[in-house]
Amino acid sequence: MxxxxxxxxxxxxxxxxxxxxxxxxxxxxxxxxxxxxxxxxxxxxxxxxxxxxxxxxxxxxxxxxxxxxxxxxxxxxxxxxxxxxxxxxxxxxxxxxxxxxxxxxxxxxxxxxxxxxTLYAHRLRAQMLSGLRPWDVRLRIGLPGHKTRAHRLGVFRFEFVNEELPFEALRAEVFGKHFDILGAKPGLIELLLPDWGERLRGMKLKRVFTGAELLTGDLRRRIEEAAGCRVVDFYGAMEVNLMAWExxxxxxxxxxxxxxxxxxxxxxxxxxxxxxxxxxxxxxxxxxxxxxxxxxxxxxxxxxxxxxxxxxxxxxxxxxxGRTIDYLPLPGGRWLSPIRLIETLQNTPGVRRYQVVQTAAAEIEVRVEPEEGFGEEHAGRVRRSVEELAGEGVRVQVRVAERIARPPGRKVKLVEAWRGEVQRG
Ligand SMILES: [Zn+2]
CATH class of the missing domain: 3.40.50.12780 (ANL, N-terminal domain)
Structure with missing residues (x-):
């Protein structure tokens, strides 16, 4: 060999x-x-x-x-x-x-x-080709898995914060750490941005690594501006680990x-x-x-x-x-994070499966495959929780469907942005 x-x-x-x-x-x-x-x-x-x-x-x-x-x-x-x-x-x-x-x-x-x-080595190599050096400390905000115990000694050190934490706790944890490279879903970084300009600049970040969801050109610019460093996007899937990197x-x-x-x-x-x-x-x-x-x-x-x-x-x-989840561009230049929608709907009682489709610039349709006993009250709760996320000026409709239609051979997109104005990174 x-x-x-x-x-x-x-x-x-x-x-x-x-x-x-x-x-x-x-x-x-x-x-x-x-x-x-x-x-x-x-x-x-x-x-x-x-x-x-x-x-x-x-x-x-x-x-x-x-x-x-x-x-x-x-x-x-x-x-x-x-x-x-x-x-x-x-x-x-x-x-x-x-x-x-x-x-x-x-x-x-x-x-x-x-x-x-082996797969971990592939990812590490891609990160090294993207600017990671052995002495850099990475902070990963993600879902806990078997490799998420922080590794603080030696080379390729990393810290970990569970993205499922309530947002305030997540923010406190992230702000309490010191790191050279941040890795997280773009949607999470976006949520942290408002309070983060100062802190990021003080820390002299080297890189921000994103992955797992669509990174819009607009969000990339805002992160790079706040962090003062380059964003590098990684494209992977749980089944495969790393597929491609920017x-x-x-x-x-x-x-x-x-x-x-x-x-x-x-x-x-x-x-x-x-x-x-x-x-x-x-x-x-x-x-x-x-x-x-x-x-x-x-x-x-x-x-x-x-x-x-x-x-x-x-x-x-x-x-x-066509990543499986999209950001929804909202009126006034706002974006709605698909992760927030998924989190909300996953925890709504009575909802077996769901799909969120933005049908127009200011219109969101939530399709729900209900569990037994799903009634007006449940539908109202779904509508209100999505309205709350979407903010003012966005109409939310809930449609109950026996079965959410699946295009043949394709995954159902859980969150689908309106194609009219969606900006791609
Ligand atoms: Zn190249």
């Missing part, structure tokens, strides 16, 4: 700068091994390969993936009944993760310690090509060309316990129009559209 294959840290760090053909060879080897593992040890895939009329040995690399159908989240989640975990896995020794839950279909992922650390050299997003094999597909399933948008389908290259082959993330991304002569040679996209 060459250094390229990851035996050495130096080889791993050099990979983003390697010739694309070498990266493709690496992807081919991983895809080949993944197909064999899935077909041999995972019951769901055994059937899936059989129904596709493909033998695992016929998958020699990335190009052969096209012989298998794309798998959407719903189909994948259904595979649970048959078995999505490799047979013979000692599940007690694995990390267990669930996809965010913002789509209504939770997907359970298991990873070995080695797999999880490059501080060329300004495009690079796919993490040695962590994930990414396909951008036109409606007819063919590969989108430069400058073209398409559905993002990924095959994580380091998930052998719960393999995901040609897994449709549910987002639309756009291939970059052409190379920008960047030293980093991983493939590029220049736009991420």
């Amino acid at each position: 060459s250094g390229f294959d990851g035996l050495s840290w130096a080889g791993f760090l050099r990979r983003p700068f390697a010739a694309p053909e070498r990266v493709r060879e690496y992807q081919d080897r991983r895809v080949q091994a993944l197909a064999r593992q899935a077909a041999a040890r995972v019951p769901f895939y055994r059937r899936w390969f059989r129904e596709a009329g493909v033998r695992a040995e016929e998958i020699g690399g990335v190009a052969d993936l096209k012989r298998l159908p794309v798998l959407n989240k719903t189909e994948y989640a259904r595979g649970k009944a048959e078995g999505l975990v490799a047979e013979g896995t000692d599940e007690r020794r694995c990390f267990e993760l669930y996809s965010s839950g913002t789509t209504g279909e939770r997907v359970r992922i298991l990873r070995t310690r080695a797999e999880e650390y 490059c501080v050299r060329c300004g495009l997003y690079h796919f993490c090509d040695d962590g994930v094999c990414a396909e951008v597909l036109r409606e007819d399933g063919s590969e989108a060309g430069p400058g073209e948008a398409g559905r993002l389908v990924v095959t994580p290259l380091h998930s052998f316990i719960t393999p995901m082959i040609r897994y449709e993330i549910g987002d639309v991304v756009r291939r970059a129009a052409g190379p920008r002569g960047c030293a980093i040679r991983f493939s590029t996209i220049d736009r991420i559209e």
